[in-house]
Amino acid sequence: MIKNVYFDLDGTLVDSAPGIIDGLKVALTKYGYDIPDYVTLRKCVGPPFTYSFPNILHIREEDFHGAVATYRKFYDDENGMFNAKVYAGIEEVLSDLVKRGYCLFVCTSKPEPTARKLLKELGIDHYFTDICGATLDAKIDTKAEVIELCFERAPWHKREETVLIGDTKYDAEGAKQTGISCIGITWGFGSRWDLEDAGATVIFDYPGEVLDYIEAN
Numbered sequence: 234m235i236k237n238v239y240f241d242l243d244g245t246l247v248d249s250a251p252g253i254i255d256g257l258k259v260a261l262t263k264y265g266y267d268i269p270d271y272v273t274l275r276k277c278v279g280p281p282f283t284y285s286f287p288n289i290l291h292i293r294e295e296d297f298h299g300a301v302a303t304y305r306k307f308y309d310d311e312n313g314m315f316n317a318k319v320y321a322g323i324e325e326v327l328s329d330l331v332k333r334g335y336c337l338f339v340c341t342s343k344p345e346p347t348a349r350k351l352l353k354e355l356g357i358d359h360y361f362t363d364i365c366g367a368t369l370d371a372k373i374d375t376k377a378e379v380i381e382l383c384f385e386r387a388p389w390h391k392r393e394e395t396v397l398i399g400d401t402k403y404d405a406e407g408a409k410q411t412g413i414s415c416i417g418i419t420w421g422f423g424s425r426w427d428l429e430d431a432g433a434t435v436i437f438d439y440p441g442e443v444l445d446y447i448e449a450n
Contacts, residue, residue, distance in 0.1 A: 235450050237390045238330060239383055239413075240361075241376075241399035242341035242348055243278050244421025246323055247355065250278050252316035256308040260300040261290065278422045279401040281342045281367060281374045305344075314351050320420055322440035327360040329444055336390070338383050339364040340397060342376055363387065376407025384411075396434075398443060399423075405431035416443055 243249045254274045261268055268274075269290065277285040282301055286292040292300050307313045330337060337360055341348050345366030352358035365383045367374050373382055380397065384390055397408040400421025408415035409432045417433030419425050420440075428436050437443050 234394060235335070235396050235447050237336045237338065237387070237395040238447060239338045239340040239380065239395060239397045241279075241397065241401075241404050241421075242339055242343055242352075242366075244400035244423065245320075245398055245404075245418060246339070246357070247317050247319055247351070248421075249314070249317040249351070250275060250422065252308060252313045253278050255316060256304040256313050257290070259307045260304040261292075263303050264292070264296045264300050266290070266292065275422055279342070280403050281371070283371055283374055305347075309344075309347055309350075314347060315354055317351065317355070319355050319357060320440065324357060324360075326440045326444045327357060330447065331360055333448065335447070336387070337361045338387070339366070340376070340379050340383050341366045342374065342379060342403070343367065344369050376403050377410040380407055380411040380413065396447070400428075402427040402431035404428075405433040408432075416446065418443065 240246055257274055257277055258268055273289060276289050286297055286300060339348060339361050343366050348366040349364050352364060363386055365379055367379060373379060392412045396414045396416055397404055398416045398418060400418050401423035405415045405417060405428050414434040417428035417436035419436060419438045425436055435446060
């Protein structure tokens with residue numbers, strides 16, 4: 234029986250791609266890299282930068298920390314993050330789940346202070362018992378590490394009663410690594426095929442379907 238619902242942020246709750254991509258372009262330009270096509274940039278929405286910067290954007294090791302700092306200055310300090318919107322139907326799902334007594338957490342690889350600021354600005358932070366994210370020093374970085382942080386903060390949560398909702402293979406892989414189920418969703422930045430290959434328990438196309446599944450399980 235599901236009692237606890239952990240939500241990924243980027244691509245699941247919020248379409249944050251415009252602000253993130255703008256920040257990536259600023260960082261790439263400053264360090265002299267060519268700007269890749271939109272499809273490539275979009276792949277950077279979701280995974281931690283420790284993966285996406287070297288493996289997707291091919292940023293050299295000596296440029297990594299400076300590029301991340303440049304991105305964060307634009308995204309956090311210059312409010313690039315606010316170029317984002319809550320997906321249609323999401324707030325209704327959150328409201329219904331809270332009314333029915335489910336415990337909701339945010340579980341994101343975005344730095345936690347940034348996630349808190351963004352969700353407050355968008356007006357949906359109050360639905361969540363806690364908002365868990367990566368640390369700025371990358372000691373907590375991967376989705377599996379953030380899931381474990383959620384359990385540390387809520388030790389009464391049982392893994393068999395907890396589900397993660399996410400849009401990418403990184404969500405499904407993190408859920409599998411930590412022994413919880415994953416509801417994959419297709420309105421974000423990942424693909425149905427990647428979610429299937431990574432072991433998502435079920436996959437849905439619309440927020441209302443997620444609500445129905447949780448209430449039935």
